[in-house]
Amino acid sequence: MSGLISADHLTIRLEGQAVLTDVSLSMQPGEIVTILGPNGSGKSTLLRALLGILPASAGRVTRRPGLVIGYVPQRLAIDRTLPMTVRRFLSLPRRVEDAAARDALLRVGLPDVETKQMADLSGGQFQRVLLARALLAKPDLLILDEPTQGLDQPGEAAFYRLIEEVRRETGVAILMVSHDLHVVMAASDRVICLNGHICCEGTPRVVSTAPEYRALFGLGTQGALALYQHVHDHSHDGGGPGHDHHHDHTHDHDHTHA
Amino acid sequence: MIITTITPMTMITPMLDDFLIRAALAGVGLSLATGPLGSFVVWRRMAYFGDATAHAAILGVALALATDLPVTFGTLAVALAMAVTVSTLAARGWAMDTTLGVLAHSALAIGLVAVSFVPGARTDLSAYLFGDILAVSRADLGFIWGGAAVVVALLAWRWQALLTATLNEDLAHASGLHPARERLVLTLALAVVVAVAIKVVGALLIAALLIIPAAAARGLARTPEAMALIATLIGAASSVLGLQLSLWQDTPAGPSIIAAAAVLFTLAAIFGRVGRV
Numbered sequence: 001m002s003g004l005i006s007a008d009h010l011t012i013r014l015e016g017q018a019v020l021t022d023v024s025l026s027m028q029p030g031e032i033v034t035i036l037g038p039n040g041s042g043k044s045t046l047l048r049a050l051l052g053i054l055p056a057s058a059g060r061v062t063r064r065p066g067l068v069i070g071y072v073p074q075r076l077a078i079d080r081t082l083p084m085t086v087r088r089f090l091s092l093p094r095r096v097e098d099a100a101a102r103d104a105l106l107r108v109g110l111p112d113v114e115t116k117q118m119a120d121l122s123g124g125q126f127q128r129v130l131l132a133r134a135l136l137a138k139p140d141l142l143i144l145d146e147p148t149q150g151l152d153q154p155g156e157a158a159f160y161r162l163i164e165e166v167r168r169e170t171g172v173a174i175l176m177v178s179h180d181l182h183v184v185m186a187a188s189d190r191v192i193c194l195n196g197h198i199c200c201e202g203t204p205r206v207v208s209t210a211p212e213y214r215a216l217f218g219l220g221t222q223g224a225l226a227l228y229q230h231v232h233d234h235s236h237d238g239g240g241p242g243h244d245h246h247h248d249h250t251h252d253h254d255h256t257h258a
Numbered sequence: 259m260i261i262t263t264i265t266p267m268t269m270i271t272p273m274l275d276d277f278l279i280r281a282a283l284a285g286v287g288l289s290l291a292t293g294p295l296g297s298f299v300v301w302r303r304m305a306y307f308g309d310a311t312a313h314a315a316i317l318g319v320a321l322a323l324a325t326d327l328p329v330t331f332g333t334l335a336v337a338l339a340m341a342v343t344v345s346t347l348a349a350r351g352w353a354m355d356t357t358l359g360v361l362a363h364s365a366l367a368i369g370l371v372a373v374s375f376v377p378g379a380r381t382d383l384s385a386y387l388f389g390d391i392l393a394v395s396r397a398d399l400g401f402i403w404g405g406a407a408v409v410v411a412l413l414a415w416r417w418q419a420l421l422t423a424t425l426n427e428d429l430a431h432a433s434g435l436h437p438a439r440e441r442l443v444l445t446l447a448l449a450v451v452v453a454v455a456i457k458v459v460g461a462l463l464i465a466a467l468l469i470i471p472a473a474a475a476r477g478l479a480r481t482p483e484a485m486a487l488i489a490t491l492i493g494a495a496s497s498v499l500g501l502q503l504s505l506w507q508d509t510p511a512g513p514s515i516i517a518a519a520a521v522l523f524t525l526a527a528i529f530g531r532v533g534r535v
Contacts, residue, residue: 053431071432078425082301083479093422093433117480143432 003027004067004141004173005050009059012042012049019045021197022059027141032167032174032187036207037194038216043177044074046194047145050175067141070134070172072127074145078118086121086129087114096136104132108162124155128162135166142166144176160187277392278501284394284402284458285497285515288467291406291451293490294413296472297482298444301424306355307344308448309465310362314340315452316461317369319386323376329386330401334453340365341445349438366461389460389512391501398457405454409447416443421482459512466516467493474523477530492522 003026012020020042027033037043048054050061051071078084090101105111108128113121121129127147134142144163148156164187167174191207193199199212207213299308315333322332340361347357373383385393394402413420420440423430427437455464471492472485479485499522500515 048428051428051432053428069432071429073426073428076426076429079301079303081303081473081476082424083476083481083485084425085480088481089425091418092425093418093430093435095418115480137433 011058013057031189033190034188041195068139070139070142072130072144084118108132123150142174281391286494287403289493291409294486296468297486300472310358312461312464313362314365317365320369320373337449337452391511470519474526
């Protein structure tokens, strides 16, 4: 395998229950891949296995030697008893120079929060600081576990635009988990539908028309999907020339929808 | 080595007798370790864990008295065994508070029962329950400062990794750290502190000295390092103030130190609002 990181026929059992069965995937440099699945489908388990936190029950995870991973956890509850400024947080676990810390915060659009307590940040600011910390390690691969949970829709859209900008500037590969259809369509090169095993995968458009995908998400999201396609089709009217590729419509799409 | 440390203090506070100076030095030395370690105990919500380890140490005292081994060795061994047992059971998904409740009280009770079989040990034991800081010898002092130095060095060496693992274990894992190893470092440090402190403040008050200064420091600090430092200062100040109280009012020394810490905690809670908004 020539990828950054790959899973080969990976099976994970937790307390005797198979949470993931025979999952194979590979990440290439610079691509954005989203894992999509309902609650309990093993999305977080897969990320934790790729990070090396959970041992494989069968199969294996292979990393390119020297691979640096930046991780943005789903939720980071900083205990109220632990005082922590943003600046101090950025120096964990490796101490970074002041200039590097300032650049990283600027990169994620938060110029004036260095001396603030982590506990005083808003949800969106908090996620951006987590991203800044992950970027300071100069990762080859960013792993984000539902990074926009708890953000409102504009905040979510802004966060994913930021992710795309970071990818464009640094060439970092991004693997993220979401249950949000809307976002997946907008910001991914490739989507993997997970429900204990890989149901289907491909470009967002291919996946959205796959019967496995429709079966997985059932009637509840049919409306949202139809709405997406509707809006998407219409955004062509307003789009300038050169907007031929469906996943390049991120911004138009987000704006129309919001 | 110890004498040179004592001399300048004798000049500053000539009214203090030798045993009081030793007591104060013991309290200050202990605070060097309990400041940063107590901060981790508070951050990781291990308060009861410290309590359980301290209680178990009584069993170590009993075993040491029965076998004529050094008491510090006995407490260190049992405190360590206790800490490792609790960590292992917790990792296997046992309910932490129940497990600690069963183990701590059992160890304390079995320790007290075991000690009743050792002739002449009953009077000794109360010293280990409540501490006898005024009876600290020069050798004890060397032990306390040595133990504190080991704990401080251990925490300083692992500081960044410990903080990251305390913040979030997955985050630590993703950075190539081993949270289980950092947990073991804290467990070790806790056992060492209990072993060297049990004679000074006693098993029942060790947890208090770990937690009260750190809790008091929380409202006054904006970074983890500041909190550990302030906790150390509050612990040292509590030792000196408590001993002064003990001298003036003839109160028991160990509890007076904790009472002084409680007063400082109250003041910090009233006046300290940094970083709490």
